[in-house]
Amino acid sequence: MGTETGELETVPQQAAGEPREYLVVFPGFQRHWATWVLRVLESHGHQVGMQRWDPPREHSLEEALSDLLLGDAQVVLVLSKWFFQLGPRPDGDWEAVLRGFVHEHKDRFAAVNVSSGALPTPARVLSPTELWGVDAEEAERRLLTRLRLPTEPQRALAGRRPFRYPSDPPEVWGDVPRRNPSFTGRDELLSDLYQSLTDAPPGAALAALVGTPGIGKTQVVAEYAHRYSAEYDVVWWVNAESAAMRRERFGQLATRLALPTDTASPGERIRAVKEALRLGSPYLHWLIIFDGWDDLRDLETLLPAGSGHVLVTTRNRHWGESAELVPVPAFNRAEATGFLMRRARRITSREAERVAERLDHVPLALSQAAAYLDESDLPVEDYLRKTESAYSDVDFEGEEALSYPASSLVSWSLLINQLRQEHPRAVDLLALCTGFASGRIPLGLVRMLPDRDLPEELRWLVHDQAAWSQALDALANFSVMTLEPTQRSGPDEVGPVEMAVRMHRLAHGIVSRLLAPEGRAWHQRVVRRALAEADPGRPQNIADWPRYADLMFHLEPSDALHSTNPRVRQLVINCVAYCMHSGEFTLGAALAARVRESWHGKVDPDDPLWFQLTDYQSRMLRDSGRLSEALALDEAQLLRLEAQAPPPRADLARAHRSVAADLRRLGRFQEALEHQDRGLELAEGLYGPDDPVALNMRDSYAVTLRLLGRYAEAYELDIQVLRALEVVLPPRDATTLRVSNNCAFDLRLLGRFQEALTRQQQGTRLQVQVLGADHVQTLAASRQLALCQYRAGGPREEVGVVLGTLLDRYRRAHGRRAYRTLILTNDYSAFLREQGRLDDALALAKEAEEGFRALLGAAHPVSTGIVSNVGLILRALGDRTGALNLFEQSLAGMRSLLGDRHPWTLGCALNATMGRNADGRLTEAAELSEQTLAHADEALGGKHPLTLAAMTAMAADLRALQRLAEAASYEEQALEILKQTMGVQHPHTVDARKRVRPHWDFEANLG
Known part of the structure; x- marks a missing residue:
């Protein structure tokens, strides 16, 4: 074969600056090389065209090559071993045309060889230069030398981005x-x-x-x-x-x-x-x-x-x-016959046409048939005769029956019979593959099994590497599967976990039906034990999530959901836990439901695995908004545990906490607190008050207190938990940081805005350092920090950027209707209203209102509170009647759900006083303001921002009734306390001084 060396070096190069005309000719398979050749020659100032070339088999090669010479361009052929299989052609065709026509016109042809395979000897007449195995700079030099062109560095072409050298993979x-x-x-x-x-x-x-x-x-x-x-x-x-x-x-x-x-x-x-x-x-x-x-x-x-x-x-x-x-259609006749002849070299073009017609030109069927005909000595006539009718013993229904030629089933049967005779161990591997799902099959997992988990006749899988390789090669040669690229587990070796094959779903289905069904059960048993052996055992570990996603795909095909093996059952539970920890709630809840159905009557409800299943399932149902289903599961679990004698206290404590979490999300806060009481008592009695389990239970108790509006109690409990956690847990533990967030939340709800901001600034910094900026807990801390800055009177622009960015992130991560997304939607709506972007604010508020109604129901405190926020926007838009109707509706609903003295009810009442005043119902406004002030003072204290807002509103209503002395007294008192607690420049103080009527923004957060 010719290279860039030899006689070509003695031929003078063309003078620089003289453009020439080239035609790069390539089979479609090598387009990337042809494009690179074109780009190189164009960058040197030459005129270059490209032509994909695959002449029909019925056209002579000489005629096809002659057509390439009709123009004046020099033809550059992109060669590989594959190039000489175009057609394919009868033996001798290429040799004849290379020795004859091409040799006569060798001055018009040039060639590059882009593969490592040897080209036919007569191809030397083309003096192909070798581009395989060299870098881009050397390849360019060789190409230019072969074409007798100057080899100075190429220049960049305007408007054309650099084209990657084909031997260099993408980044x-x-x-x-x-x-x-x-x-x-x-x-x-x-x-x-x-x-x-x-x-x-x-x-x-x-x-x-x-x-x-x-x-x-x-x-x-x-x-x-x-x-x-x-x-x-x-x-x-x-x-x-x-x-x-x-x-x-x-x-x-x-x-x-x-x-x-x-x-x-x-x-x-x-x-x-x-x-x-x-x-x-x-x-x-x-x-x-x-x-x-x-x-x-x-x-x-x-x-x-x-x-x-x-x-x-x-x-x-x-x-x-x-x-x-x-x-994507079936092959056309030329493609089908060419494919068959290239794979099964012994058959003629007429035979290939008949086989292709019999198999409806379907590529997968042709691939299998070609592999069989290439490996066997069965005459094509006999093959066609055997496939005249469908394989009667195979029940093949559904879409596959309509789209796949029935005659191919016989071909598959013949192939498997031949494998049984010549490669029986390949049939063992094939049967194992049917215990996995189709697609990518981590077949190497079976080699991790100990002997005790393998039937004696399959122990060769682990001990005989040569037999393993031979069986895989046989299956690949018969086009039953393809070998997957493997990633090395270490610098020098590929481990069993990385060894995989790929099997088309249709081939998988056919093989599953054709192989003896009596052996399927124990092949599935081997597969599910291999899956269990590969279980990392750490579903909460982010690094192991890709493995669990892969393993979970094969649970049902291996019948793992019905296994009685403890290790397999633990794998199933770990896959459910992976879904929960990774946030795949919808997927995980569906898997848990199938597991529950499979285990019903087979797994003792008192089994710890059953408890774990219920716990994970209810948490995912709760987080995906299916609250009633979650509560039903948890309450049934609680009843079962309470019926045991004696009841398991640890499980009972967790069950009470789960029921409380469901009730909290459903807005039934007082009932939730009762379950928290029982769970906390059990946990502290079992573990002691300072054990992390008991402390976590106390933290949940504080969440419920916060939702009940008992902010001071919640803060005192959170501070106690935080101080205890800092002693029993490592520094900067994620749990400690989460409780620190809660403390800042409590302080903000208590109106101690600057203290809340100081704590949250430090906490957010630590969470970014420890957990990373993208961790879900860090994102929650960032939201809390933005709201602390907002309430403390910080820069509005900065707060808006944070809230808007967080909303966008939550929408992309969880969707627009997810609970956490809706919380941000409501937050950002309130911010936009304050900035005067009323149309945008209203659209977001409506989105939050509809989303929460769908998620929580209409008769829920959160759905009710959002209505008041929509009223604030209508008021700003000038629709006083519409605003008042919403304020009154929200107030009535909140009174019914939470009572007169809950802070959320008081906030709705504050807005309703504003609506009544604006509508001219002055006496009713003053009466409601007086009642609201009394209840706020009783529930929150005289210095709480909501109490001071009620006092300011009271002053405005009294002033409207011309009770000016009383109004002045309330106004002076409120201003004085605001100066003391907030400072003279705080927005609340400034608004009170300017007699801007206060309002209340509902914050949709259930902890």
Whole structure:
């Protein structure tokens, strides 16, 4: 073979500055190399064209090559071993044309070899220069030398971004399946797909490849990723078949983008990734591939926008409402026959056509048939005869029965029979694969099992590495599965955990039906024990969440939910716990419900695992807004525990705390306190008052006191808990920092704004240092800090930026209707109203009101309090009647739910006095102000901001009634106390001095 050395060095180079004309000719498979050659030559001032070349088999090679010479351009062929399989051609065709026509016109042809494989000997006439295995600078020198061009450094082209050298991978390359060396055709589809994505406006480059199972959607997008990899800085592959894996895998990109989210929940990591992709920082050109996304969930949460491209493979044509729909058809006749002949070299073109027609040109069926025909000596006629009718013993229904050729089932049966005869251990592996889910299968997990967990006939899996490798190779050769790229667990080796294969869902379904069903149960048993062996045992550990997302995908196919093995049951519980800790509440609640159904009647309700299941399930139901379901679970659990003799005190304490948490969220605060009382008494009696468990229980008790409006008691209890935790827990422990947040919250509700601000500033700094800026607890601390600054009279602009940013983050992480998001929505609405942005404020307030009603119901204190906030905006807009109606409605509802003396009722009453006064109902306003002031003084004390606001409102109502001396007395008293407690420049003091009527903002926070 020719290289850049030899006689070419004796030929004078073309003089610099003389442009020449070139035509770069390539098979679609090598487009990225052809584009690089074009860019290099263009950067040196030459005119260059590109032509994809794959002449039909019925056209002679000489004729096809002659067509390339019709112009004046010198032809540069991009060669690889694959190039000479185009067609494919009968043996001898290429050798004849290379020795004849090409040799006669060798001055018009040049070539580069871009693969490590040996080219046919006659290809030497082209003197191909070797580009494989060298860096970009050396490759450019070799190309220019081969074309007898000057080799000075290239210049940048205006408006053209640098094109990555094809041997240099993108900066981030994530789990893209290996390139299929047998990939055939689809050139026009791939080219159109690239053009469509490139031409789309920024933020809209989203294409969904849709087609029936086995049609080759995954192969097309994998080939696209490899073929166009030089166009992207980031190529990230997401297995999207399950919601858990989809979210976890997409969120893992945060680490590869070096985003600061090490301690964040999946939602926060997803938000960070989407924001980085939207901004194009750190990478502007990216490709995200979601493979197997059929259910249309998480679209708003996961789909990124920006300057990059998104590809989706799916069976769901409803993607057309969100993306450009790209149908993936079966192979055409030329593609199908070419694929078969390239894979099964012994068959003729006519035989290939007949096989392709029998299998309806479906790529997956053709792949399996080609592998079988290549490995066996069965005559094609006999193969066709055997596949004339469907395999009668296979029950194959549903979508697959409509989209997959029945004749292929016989072919699969023949293949498995041949494997049984020639590679029986490969059939063992195949059977194990059916115990996993389809797609990516972590088959290496079975090699972690001890002998006791394996039947004797499968112990070779662990002890015979050679047999393992041979079995995998056999399955890959028969196109039953593909071997996945592996990531090394250490610097020198690949561990069993990283060893995986990929099996198409259709192939998985066919094999599951064809293999003997009597062996399925013990193959599933091996798989679920392998899953249990791989359980990290730390579902709360963020570093282990990707592993749990992977393991959880295989629980049901392995029948783990029905296992009686203690280790397997613990794995199941840990997967539920992973969902809870990672914030996957909807997914986790659904899994927990299936586990509960599977365990019903099989697991003793007194079993600790059953208690854990109920605890995790109720917490996820509660956090996803399904409050009645959570309460029903927890109350049933509590009754079971109380019925035991003697009742388990530790479990009983936790059960009371869970019921209390449900009742708090439902707005039934007094009932919640009663359960907190019982739980705290049990915990302190069991562990002692200073044990962390008892202290956590006391902290929950303080939350309930706060919701009851007993702010001083809540603060005293929180301070006690904080001081005790600082002794029994390590410094800067997350629990201690959380209780510190609560203390600041108490101080703010007590009206001690500056103290609250000082404590929260320190606490937020520590949480950023210890937990990271993106941790959910740090975000809660940031909100608390913004509200402390606001109440203390701090800079409004800074507070607005923080609240607006937090709202955006929560929307992206949790959605617009999540409880935590709605809290921020209400906060930001109140801020915008203060700044005069009334339309925006009203839209947010309505969103919060509707969201809380849907989540908590209309007859709930939070839903009721939001109504008063909407009234404040209507008042600012000039709708006094509408505002008064809402104020009165909110007041009546709050009185009914919480009584006359609760601070939330008093706040609603304060707003109602304002509405009555504005409507001319002066006597009624004064009466309500007097009552509100008396109740506030009794409940909160004479110096509390709400009491002083009621006093100021009382003065305004008395003044309106011309009772001026009384009004002056109240006004002077309120101003004096405000100066003492808030300072003369605080907004409350300034407004009172200016006789601005006070109002009350409802804060929707249930602790």
